[in-house]
Amino acid sequence: MAERILCEGNEAVGWGALSAGCQCFFGYPITPQNEIIEFLAREMPKRGAIFVQSQCETATINMLFGAAACGVRAMTSTSSPGWGLMQEGMSNLAAARLPCVVVLVQRVGPGVQRLTHSQQDYNSATKGGGGGGYKTIVLAPASVQETHDLMQLAFYLADLYRNPVVVLSDGLMGHVTEPLEVKTLDFGPLPEKDWAVAGQGQHADGKHVALGASYNPLKGETFVSYLVDMRDTYQQIEAAEVRYEEYRTDDADLVLVAYGYCARVSEEAADAARAEGLKAGVLRPITLWPFPGQVLRDLADRGCRFLVVEDSMGQMVDDVRIAVNGKAEISLADATFRHLSSEDGMIMPSRVLDEIRRLL
């Protein structure tokens, strides 16, 4: 029988990593994700897995490069300032086609700011924040259970497409405490990692393996053929891996679009609006890239209007605008909707409900 425990989002990241059979964790302390590295510092060695605390986030992302080059399941976690330091490494991991998982527990930005939650890293997570031309799959959990489950999906998708996957949490999702059923999820078979380094003597064909963050002319690749291969992979991901959840959208006049904690807030606001006879629903992207644009277009064609609820000054709203392409009115409830003007504020259902009333 699966174990059922009470834990917070950051620990659920750790449980998810263990459930996925993660063999390597590299980390550096930064608030608000310290519970992840502390949990894994405790739990990984017990299971014969590798835990290394590095000297900085630049090091962790490059240790991850080394581990991913060995073909083992490996991950790191960080918060927004560390995420900034990791961007060169993220670009290299994507360029070298190395599967790995990076957990980003967002905090307020830009710059160092304070230590609490935010959703201001949407753009750098979904658009490839390092040296340009790459994409990473981005999964956005909205509960403790989903954090645990998406961690496992993240490792699976990384291995399936040989691409880094980002799990985008935030300081609030990281600390919300809920019941968690710890269980290993089976997503299906995966290709063999015959490209991994192990020492030449370990390869059946006796030939060496070379990995780097660029195309390989010795394998007959050209720069353009390499770009085309990456684009083809990205198109496969876009075709197969879009995930989202619809909540009371069937007859909705206004669809709230939100991810992470803002989706939870939006569902509560939609329920309150329904109680007043206002037809509100919620579309929650689970994959932020690939973005669920088609379902938004379908809703727009049906005559829905949209209210994007995100705890930034408006980032995901751009993807909603691109998807809807002028076919519907789009409003934004942003960080100015926080109930406090300090970093401790959060977007509350009551403020979102006010906006729903104003729009309907």
Place this chain on the structure above:
Amino acid sequence: MSEETKGLVRERITGRPEIFHREWFADYLWDLFCPGCQTPVVARAIAEVLVELGIGDKAIMVGCVGCSGILIGGFDLDRVSPAHGRGPDVATAIKRIHPDTIVFTVQGDGDCIAIGSSSLVGALTRSEKITIIMVNNTNFGTTGGQLGPTTLVGQVTTTSPQGRSPGVEGYPAHAAEMAATFKGVAYSARGSLHTPASYQRTKGYIRTAFQRQMDNVGTGFVEVITACPTNWHLTPVQSLSYIEEHVIPEFPLGEFRNVTSIE
């Protein structure tokens, strides 16, 4: 390069250790390295040591960005090209995952102690069981001869056109001596390649550094002084005298730490 010249190069490197990727050197050596460059000589010394120690089939090379990074194509080994300066981080992960392999980095001085200084210090601090070979040609060669942390006082580079001035650019960084101060370092030495005898001594340093990894003692670090005739604006032969007269007085050769166990 003409087919005739390629054939000549192939012939000349026949008999070199098998890890030395003969076809690659024949095809690319003269296209990728300047005349008189000693970076490929470092590769030869490493390849000979790997063969002599019998660890070629379990060695994993981590490259770098810069002239030494070009070398990565010249080894018939499993190998990984990391971001600029991050070789020790990448090597750390590989060695932890595959403790029975022999993991080494080959890095230029800019890669190792300019942009990569924190990666180097991190690996030395953790006493990673890896071997770090730092190729010191006293400048950033690939990018056209700019000031590096190892540039000599008074040395003219494209970004120190009046010569390195201590009041502005400080003094040359001594990586081998610094590495020797770390308790987790089993071996640290500096050698050169400017005479046949110095080549043999440097090869011995590299061998000892690898031996310490095989014995799981601690980090091995070897700094190798190499000639950079193009950016020194000297002929290859003049460069060898320059090493003797100017580089070695600043960067003394020898072993700075050599222990067979760490308490």
